[in-house]
Amino acid sequence: MAFSEFKPLDEKSLIEYIKTNPVLSNKIGNNYDDLNIKEVGDGNLNFVYIVVGFAGSFVIKQALPYVRSIGESWPMTKERSYFEALALKEHGRLCPEHVPEVYHFDRTMSLIGMRYLEPPHIILRKGLVAGIEYPNLAEHMSDYMSKTLFYTSLLYRTTTEHKHDVAEFCGNVGLCRLTEQVVFSDPYKVSQYNRWTSPYLDHDAEAIREDNVLKLEIAELKSKFCERAQALIHGDLHTGSVMVTSNSTQVIDPEFAFYGPMGFDVGAFIGNLFLAYFAQDGHADLVDDRKSFKEWVLRTTEDTWNLFHKKFTALWDKHKDGHGEAYLPAIYNNPELQQLIQEKYMKDLFHDTLGFGAAKMIRRIVGVAHVEDFESIKDASKRAECERQALEFAKLLLKERRRFQSINEVVSAIRA
Amino acid sequence: MAFSEFKPLDEKSLIEYIKTNPVLSNKIGNNYDDLNIKEVGDGNLNFVYIVVGFAGSFVIKQALPYVRSIGESWPMTKERSYFEALALKEHGRLCPEHVPEVYHFDRTMSLIGMRYLEPPHIILRKGLVAGIEYPNLAEHMSDYMSKTLFYTSLLYRTTTEHKHDVAEFCGNVGLCRLTEQVVFSDPYKVSQYNRWTSPYLDHDAEAIREDNVLKLEIAELKSKFCERAQALIHGDLHTGSVMVTSNSTQVIDPEFAFYGPMGFDVGAFIGNLFLAYFAQDGHADLVDDRKSFKEWVLRTTEDTWNLFHKKFTALWDKHKDGHGEAYLPAIYNNPELQQLIQEKYMKDLFHDTLGFGAAKMIRRIVGVAHVEDFESIKDASKRAECERQALEFAKLLLKERRRFQSINEVVSAIRA
Structure with a gap:
């Protein structure tokens, strides 16, 4: 076998690889003459090839044993590919509408073969930069988050199932440590990155x-991230991990998946919507002042949380007797107590969401990955002004999150 | 091999077993003529044989695949023996003064060979019932708890070490579920046990x-117990898991060990000291009114927490730059921030301790295991009166724990 041990693929060896694999080769009708292959990995970590033939x-997606955007000086276990495939399959089972299908996984090669999200799918972040509204986004993302988080929590599962899966995903420690470093540590200290x-x-x-107060708060969140196995979270649910069209919303790239706090996922998404909001003044021009789009972003943020709350x-x-x-x-199982319990649970989750969301905003402005x-805001002084507003709001959110009772209050605070 | 598969031992087959095992047979100088064997397992779960020869x-301790005190109708994995041995070794490495040495472990037989805690060692609970003061108890237990909890937490360890061990102890899920049932569930519902x-x-x-408020609080604690991997806890640290003389304090029986919230251990110990306190009026007689012993129990509780706080x-x-x-x-690493962080951490741990301690008190009065x-209070009405006082105090503690700032305030509340 040509691929009995790990080997980074290029376009040529990729074709050889496909030929050895019936699932993949059947997808393209075993026809290699008009095959179109394009490397498109624009993320920080992996190589991604789109393979298009006439038949399909x-x-x-192949993981290499280091962080692509930094280079071989920052090693990163390629075993993350195994956990990404596991999470894609588990989340895909729970929410097939919003997770691309996995066709093939090869642990030796750290390689996933999966659905190509055909045009006009684009990365959500690019759509938000372009000022495009996605009318179904809140509906779809709340669907994805409520299903993947609820069904992998102890609200739905037994302790036996839970601990089994927690143990498995403890293996993804390399990626957890990367998050600990870039989200919870580096922005709060001097770091070369x-x-x-x-x-x-x-x-x-x-x-x-x-800022001592900020450091106290980030420590509390880090401790939840490291110690609290609440649900199988995506682990990197920013707007670059979502592909969209006006009708379709697909969540990709769960290589950071592990059993962690739910608020880390919901916060990542909402925090990145806030970043999109604060960037809009930098994209405004004579043709489009982005005012109406900014309102859409805020409305979508409100809808995302409120719909998530409702669906969760x-x-x-539905499953309270499960x-x-x-x-x-x-x-x-008495209605009054059930309501008290839910209110407490959702309030805590809301405050976690705001805290983690704020942490994710801060790290995107003063940390390694922007x-x-x-x-894309070319004028540095204009960019800095947008970033400063986002940073100030994130700091407020991280420190004062417990005084917010609803997402509408948070959005009001942004407007004020 | 006679013992290549699991077999419950009796006194006769135990001797055969010892003969096949050099570590054990050497301990008693390979001399079986004057061997003294006694079965003493008075706990809920296991068989325990004391083996004494002239040479040593x-x-x-052998685990059977069910709960001994209930019988075969309540199955319980004998794999708990593996986790008990692991925890004995790990805690013994961290605090050899207060953990008996393990000589031998046999996973197939679910069997641990360990130090015999010779007379005058007795179970602490029996000493407390007898009204015996142990002047070193607070010093020793605070030593044990601070070392075992600190050194297995992320305050001392890396995430990589932490997640590795968390994963391993997820395997002890059977015993975690038993705790969930008897501590966090059964007392709050109708249960046959x-x-x-x-x-x-x-x-x-x-x-x-x-009591809806009580149920809200116990739910929060249960969620911490199930989800928060803070340190390798003993998992059953009541006064029946401690053997004492006036100079020696030895912690035994960590078969419930797993990565859980630290407060569950500290609370178990302190909650059981409170139970001992509330029981004293039932033991008072003309010879000894137990008043001075009650004061010693309260002082020891205060000392235990305060010394634990100090040592932790x-x-x-000591290891802040580790x-x-x-x-x-x-x-x-700035002194002011370091102090803020520690105060917050210890305050949270204190409130967890009070909450878990209260939960452990409640379950011992209305749950399966008393x-x-x-x-030992023969007069049922007198016993009930002691139990009611303990129960009322535990309920107060569970509901109002966050308003206590120090253990001295808690002890004042007991006196009032």
């Missing part, structure tokens, strides 16, 4: 490194 | 099953 198509729009934000970055509690109500072991029916929302 | 001694001093406490037991934070200070990943030196502290 797929995507090949940090960058920001300098010199404009030099003082802002320094202020974060000297509806799943809970085999989930967090709240046994014999104890909690976002196209801001990066 | 040891204890053999529940019992209490009837008819005296019929109304009290019913009141617990109908001292270990933290490789623990919870609070990186580059972020948290304690000798109360059971």
Whole structure:
């Protein structure tokens, strides 16, 4: 066998690989004459090939043993591919409408063959930068998050199932540590990888490194991230991990998946919508002042949380007499108590969401990995002004999150 | 091999077993003529043999695949023996002064050979029932708890070490589920295994099953127990899991060990000291009114927490520049912030301790497993009166724990 051990593929060896694999070769009708192969991995970590033939198509995603955007100096286990495939399959089973199908997984090669999300699918972040409204986004994302989080939590599952899967995903520790570093640590200290729009934000970055209250709060969130196995989370659910058309919403790239706090996923998504909002003034021009789009972003953020809340509690109500072991029916099955329990659970989850969302915003402005929302603003002083507004709001959110009772209050605070 | 598969031992086959095992047979000088064997398992789960020869001694503890005190109708994986041995070794490495040495472990036989805690060692609970003061108890237990909990937490360890061990101990799920049932569930619902001093406490037991606020609080604690992997906890640290003389304190029976919330251990110990306190009026007689012993119990409780707090934070200070990943030196190494972080951490741990302690008290009065502290009070009405006081205090503690700022305030509340 040519691929009995790990080997990074190029376009040529990729074809050889496909030929050895019936699932993949059948997808393209075993016809290699007019095959179209394109490397499109624009993320930080992997190589991604789109393979299109007359009979069909797929995507090949291969993990290399280092962080692609940094290079071989930042090693990163390629075993992440195994956990990505596991999470894609599990989340896909729970929410097939919004997770691309996995056709093939090869652990030795750290390689996933999966559905090609054909045009006009684009990365959501690019759509938001372009000012495109996605009328179904809140509906779809709330669907995805409520199903994947509820069904992998102890609200639905037994302790036995839970601990089994928690143990399995402890293996994805390399990626957890990467998150710990880039989200919870580096922005709050001097680090060679940090960058920001300098010199404009030099003082802002320094202020974060000297803010004791902020450091207390980020420590609490980090501890939840490291210790609390609440559900199988995506682990990197920003707007670059979502592909969209006006009708379709597909969540990709769960290589950071593990059993962690639900608020880390919901917060990642909402925090990145906030980043998109704060970047809009940098994209405004004479043709489009982006005012109406900004309102759409805020409305979508409100809808995302409110719909998530509604769907998540509806799943809970539906399965309250099921085999989930967090709240046994014999104890909690009276309507008044059930409501108290849900209100407490959702309030805590809401505050986690705001905290993690804020943390994800901060790290995108003063940490290693930035976002196209801001990066595409050419004028550095204008970009810095947008980033500063986002940063100030994120700091407020991280410190004061417990005083917000609803997403509408948060959005009001943004407007004010 | 006679023991190549699991077989419950009796006194005769035990001797055969020892003969096949050099570590054990050497301990007793390979001399079987004057061997003294006694079965002493008075706990709920296992068989325990004391083996004493002229040359030496040891204890053999064998787990059977069901709960001994209930019988074969309540199956319980004998794999718990593996986790008990793991925890004994790990905690023994961290605190050899207070954990008996393991000589031998046989996974197939679910059998541990370990140090025999010779007379005058007795079970602490029996000493407390007898009204015996142990002047070193708080010092020793705070030592044990601070070392075992600190050194297995992310305050000392890396995420990589942490997740590796969390995954391993996820395998002890059977025992975790038993705790979930008997501590966090059964007392709050009708269960065939529940019992209490009837008819005296019929109304009290019913009141617990109908107390919504109590159920909200116990749910929060259960969620921490199921989801929060904070440290390698003993998992059953009541006064029956401690053997004492006036100079020696030895913690045994960690078969419930797993990565859980630290407060579950500290709370178990302190909650059981409170049970001992409330039982004293039932043991008072003309010779000894137990007043001075009650004061000793309260003082010991205060000392246990205060010394634990002191030693735990001292270990933290000592290792604050170490490789623990919870609070990186580059972020948290300024004295003011370090103090804020520790105060917050210890306050949360204190409130967890009070909550779990209260839960452990409640379950010993209206749940399946009772304690000798109360059971040895022959007069049922007198016993019920002691139990009711303990129950009322535990309910207060569970509901109001967050308003206590120190253990001294808690002890004042007991006196009032």
